[in-house]
Amino acid sequence: MGHKHAHPEKAWQAIRTEAIESLLNEINVLTSEDIDKVVRHYEENVGPKTGAKVIARAWVDPEFKKRLLADGLAACAELGIGGPETELLHVVENTSKVHNVVVCTLCSCYPWPILGLPPVWYKSSAYRSRLVREPRKVLSELGVELQEDVEIRVWDSVSEIRYLVMPEKPDHAENLSEAELAELITRDHMIGVARHIHQAG
């Protein structure tokens, strides 16, 4: 790259980023206020809670679940959810004998509008290289022990189709509201690196 600078406080990438932003402002390609808004959008509006809402609704509404499994994006749209980098969404359902887990080995494709931005580990070489070859081992290292009779389905989402894992609804959750159920669903459940739904209390 050859861009290394000797500035004591800032990484050279920070400096080049600032330079580009400053130039793009100056020539009217974009404004920093536009960028601020997008940053806030991803920091505040978008995130795993969006996906959790979708899953919780499917748990309590069998008709919605059917529509979600048939056309993920259309069902999400019913809840006002949608956005860039997801043009088709397949929801894949865990059962007692099936566990689903999602990766993108080629870059780090991820359903941004549904789960927010992917965490660093999802984009890491370790996750991308290992998940298609030894997911059982990776999951075990992350605390998800799966017996051999549980089939693992790895979804390598290298095309523009995005995937969302629907975890199993916990037993004895009849008393929980849709909103309370949504609270129990984490990003890791919906990627598939967590499986069991932990009920508070």
Add this chain to the structure above:
Amino acid sequence: MGHKHAHPEKAWQAIRTEAIESLLNEINVLTSEDIDKVVRHYEENVGPKTGAKVIARAWVDPEFKKRLLADGLAACAELGIGGPETELLHVVENTSKVHNVVVCTLCSCYPWPILGLPPVWYKSSAYRSRLVREPRKVLSELGVELQEDVEIRVWDSVSEIRYLVMPEKPDHAENLSEAELAELITRDHMIGVARHIHQAG
């Protein structure tokens, strides 16, 4: 690695190497004089001239050539040539319709006793990655243009068998002595990244 030191004159590798050598001396694993000798051996005694002698002999002595093609190492031993990192040697012969070229994609195996130590480019990622896939392009970039009717044979020497390319004897070389012929043969001819033998004058 985490071994980076702030010494102004020396690379951290130089410092660690010196440390290891000093320790190995101190505990009597080896002596620096032993190492000096081996360095001198590779700098002064071993090199492509050894291989060139073998090839030149084969050009002038058809019986030797037969023995060389049948058992490379045994024929080399007749000339007093041998040493570590070559336990079997196959000599592969260029013809007007065949060009041979050698690589080791996994590390950088090379017939040390016959050609000396491999050059940096032989050990480079570029050479190792490209030669098995696009040798015609690589050779062309290096000035060796081969028509499509010339078959290319790439020898990926990942086992302990080593390879030496025998270039074609130049035409009109009847007046040259064996020693004069040997002068014309370079390392690159015997790896296979050069083909034509240039006669001086």
Add this chain to the structure above:
Amino acid sequence: MNGIHDMGGLHGFGPVEIDPDEPVFTTEWGSRVFCMTQVIDGLGVWNLDEHRHEIELMAPEDYLTHSYYGRWLFAMERILDRRNIVRREEVDLRAAEIASDKRQFTPVRKTDRNWPMSEDARVRWGAWRKEESVTPKFDEGQRVRVRNIHPPGHTRVTNYTRGKSGDIYRVNDQAWVFPDTRAHYQGENLQAVYTVRFDAQTLWGESQAEPNLYVYIDLSENHLEADQENE
């Protein structure tokens, strides 16, 4: 291209480490790079396949040492320069001025800049065309083989599936853009995308495959051929 980015199946990268307290953006500059890219995505400056391919063109050692948004910074800089929107020399100068804490920057001087872009120079971003339709060549349940191809440019067919046989699990029959050609402005080549299901033993061999494991991957029609042998 066969690059380090195509890392499915590689060993040697250590454990997966999850930081449960990770913020949305781990660096401020990373957040700017990502969000600038998002905004430019909508301006017709590049297409998504071109942007991905640009990242693949990083030197392999840079690819491995740069963070995810570091790679995006690389791609943004390079494409803006190539498109004659922001030149590398301009970034170099401005960055030097920032690094030396200059209060006032040298204003840009360039006159032949490709900005604003003309309407017909703008490129489409989307992944499939809703207004078009395609006729899929393969059916659900069909046995297919992934073509053994090694294109020098962008491709979305992973190395670890090439030459391997699997079953069509799902036909995604929308009119999908073929990334391998769009990345190089060689046409959209609209076609179906298939979710292909592979038994892990097919991919990794009997000795190393984990039990009861299936890998599903979405591949363009052009990357598949009927597998007559195993039908």
Add this chain to the structure above:
Amino acid sequence: MNGIHDMGGLHGFGPVEIDPDEPVFTTEWGSRVFCMTQVIDGLGVWNLDEHRHEIELMAPEDYLTHSYYGRWLFAMERILDRRNIVRREEVDLRAAEIASDKRQFTPVRKTDRNWPMSEDARVRWGAWRKEESVTPKFDEGQRVRVRNIHPPGHTRVTNYTRGKSGDIYRVNDQAWVFPDTRAHYQGENLQAVYTVRFDAQTLWGESQAEPNLYVYIDLSENHLEADQENE
């Protein structure tokens, strides 16, 4: 292991650049590393497959950024430490003293050092056993397929040939050590090594293969199986 060292077929590393005036050793420390390794090779401290595998265990980004002898330095340090001959802490201390230009080094103090090594702890270096013989399973001209295996440890079967079919060009019927097991002290498993000839189209596909190109590679018997389909 599927590592970055197994780079046959990768794109992205640029042109091959030959320096005609390159000296035998481009750095003084590189010459010491190489020649120390050569001397230790003869002392029974490690075997060649173990040494190669140690290099493969470098972090991929280090593998790509370290020079060839830098990789050898890494392997030498790590094996000497593991064998309890020279410990990493000892190298750290001595290196720090060298870096700070100390005249006198702290002498080594360790008492349980594995040196001199006992005769029966020393390991064999050679690649094949002249005193043994093997009966090759395959014949010259036979069609074979390279096994699709992905062992986590050392292996000499290149990724670009796995699952591919070729012809036995030459049977090297000496009693060769099987590197994949010896590297891990799991036995020599003496066996024939075969020079297998592949048509470039088999390896790289019809669209990308260069014309009139054959790749020959030497593979252990354990890496091959008879190819009944294509016989």
